[in-house]
């Protein structure tokens with residue numbers, strides 16, 4: 001049988017690395033697209049021991065001629081689009097750049113697929129941030145979108161772009177709407193990774209306090225390696241569709257900090273609020289319903305947030321210097 005080929009744009013991110021590992025296990029040829037800057041961070045691929053098992057190619061997703069060339073050369077069967085400016089916080093400082101990249105890249109990819117090979121299955125990384133100002137919980141696939149940041153606006157536009165290409169041109173386009181998901185490979189600018197990494201430093205006397213922004217809000221956090229299993233399953237379906245990928249539970253950020261502090265015997269007083277880390281707008285509370293993903297994809301997810309935090313803390317301690 002012909003070997004299946006998957007392209008992952010954004011392979012250098014947390015999800016890209018775990019997804020590449022899964023696809024390699026399933027005998028896919030995996031091609032990772034990077035921006036090709038000298039500072040491409042390949043640490044995740046090295047950490048998982050797969051750097052030499054994937055083929056890396058440079059591609060500027062804002063240049064459709066490069067996208068077309070890559071599709072023609074590599075003839076992928078599956079395309080996972082994980083490339084994005086993915087920081088909500090940064091998007092408030094760089095709204096236009098965020099919007100341009102996160103939307104135009106998706107148009108370019110889908111237009112190129114329409115031109116080169118309509119049978120390529122396409123996965124889009126959509127985000128729970130699209131729901132923003134929430135009226136009814138839990139969020140379902142039918143909830144109304146009300147984005148609260150330039151990042152969320154860009155992801156909503158990209159999401160509708162995907163639906164448009166699926167409905168108008170019959171492309172096999174699916175969106176995984178992922179809620180916050182964490183792992184050892186998460187960049188340390190994100191909340192959970194930052195809390196765990198800096199708490200370990202406090203416990204070793206390397207820093208004095210943990211400075212954070214608004215921690216009296218609630219989020220639905222999950223374990224990234226399990227979430228990439230859902231991404232994989234989404235493109236295994238005969239028919240394309242959109243799925244919420246979430247834990248279904250919610251927890252306040254303050255509770256997360258105190259849980260980690262207690263595990264490391266750190267006084268709660270060493271958590272300090274820094275007004276500079278507040279964002280102009282914030283989702284107060286959000287959690288989703290993952291029933292469709294579980295029923296239709298057969299996705300198994302049974303970790304609660306404390307089990308997830310235990311896993312993350314353990315791996316961080318094992319790798320701490």
Ligand SMILES: C[C@H]1O[C@H](OP(=O)(O)OP(=O)(O)OC[C@H]2O[C@@H](n3cnc4c(=O)[nH]c(N)nc43)[C@H](O)[C@@H]2O)[C@@H](O)[C@@H](O)C1=O
Nearest residue numbers: 086088127128129178179180189190191192212213214277
């Ligand atoms: C679903 C969504 O998930 C991620 O976006 P995010 O939710 O912005 O992730 P985060 O870990 O930066 O923030 C989580 C929460 O934590 C609050 N918070 C408080 N104090 C600090 C703080 O000191 N640092 C950070 N980073 N956050 C803080 C912050 O205000 C926010 O409410 C991305 O994957 C994104 O691509 C995506 O799609």
